Amino acid sequence: MSVHEEELPGIGRKFELVVGKGERIDVVIHHSGRRDLYVFERNAEDPSTVLKFTDDQARRLGAVLSGAYFKPAVVEEIEALIGEFALDWITLTEESPATGRSLAELQVRKRTQMSVIAIVRTGATITAPDPDEVLRAGDRLVAVGPQQHFNGFLSFMLG
Numbered sequence: 001m002s003v004h005e006e007e008l009p010g011i012g013r014k015f016e017l018v019v020g021k022g023e024r025i026d027v028v029i030h031h032s033g034r035r036d037l038y039v040f041e042r043n044a045e046d047p048s049t050v051l052k053f054t055d056d057q058a059r060r061l062g063a064v065l066s067g068a069y070f071k072p073a074v075v076e077e078i079e080a081l082i083g084e085f086a087l088d089w090i091t092l093t094e095e096s097p098a099t100g101r102s103l104a105e106l107q108v109r110k111r112t113q114m115s116v117i118a119i120v121r122t123g124a125t126i127t128a129p130d131p132d133e134v135l136r137a138g139d140r141l142v143a144v145g146p147q148q149h150f151n152g153f154l155s156f157m158l159g
Helices: 055-066 073-082 108-112 147-158
Strands: 002-008 012-019 023-030 035-040 049-053 085-091 115-121 124-127 140-146
Touching (some): 085 147, 108 147, 140 147
Antiparallel strands (some): 002 012, 023 035, 035 049, 115 140
8 A cells, every 4th residue: 555645734734545446545634633544446536535533533543553452362373473574465556566467476475575475366375376376466475474564565566
């Protein structure tokens, strides 16, 4: 997910987050502390949803999203098992540099220190994918590796 930050003179700051397959979330933080959240469907110019939060409401929502109130048991188990390793997934798009290329061609492990351990494709899961497996738009890649290399993996695979 990319984040673009922009100063809004006299208003505050705007943070634009591109998520999924082109959907976008804009968060405007006003100097007063109010937060406005705008959700845009893919390629839409007008938001499909607008939510307004007080400073306190926004901070509570942020705490909920960050896991401060609740951490699923499976997350605790995974963290205990993998410690400093990241276990996460990404979804490839048509624009992703990895789309249309094989794992062997990409040399993912050599270049990013991360391993693709599964591919979820149209409801089916390919576990321990063969190096010759060609990646497709819409593939969800499950990756594991050292936490400090995950952002590099994201950039390498998604651009």
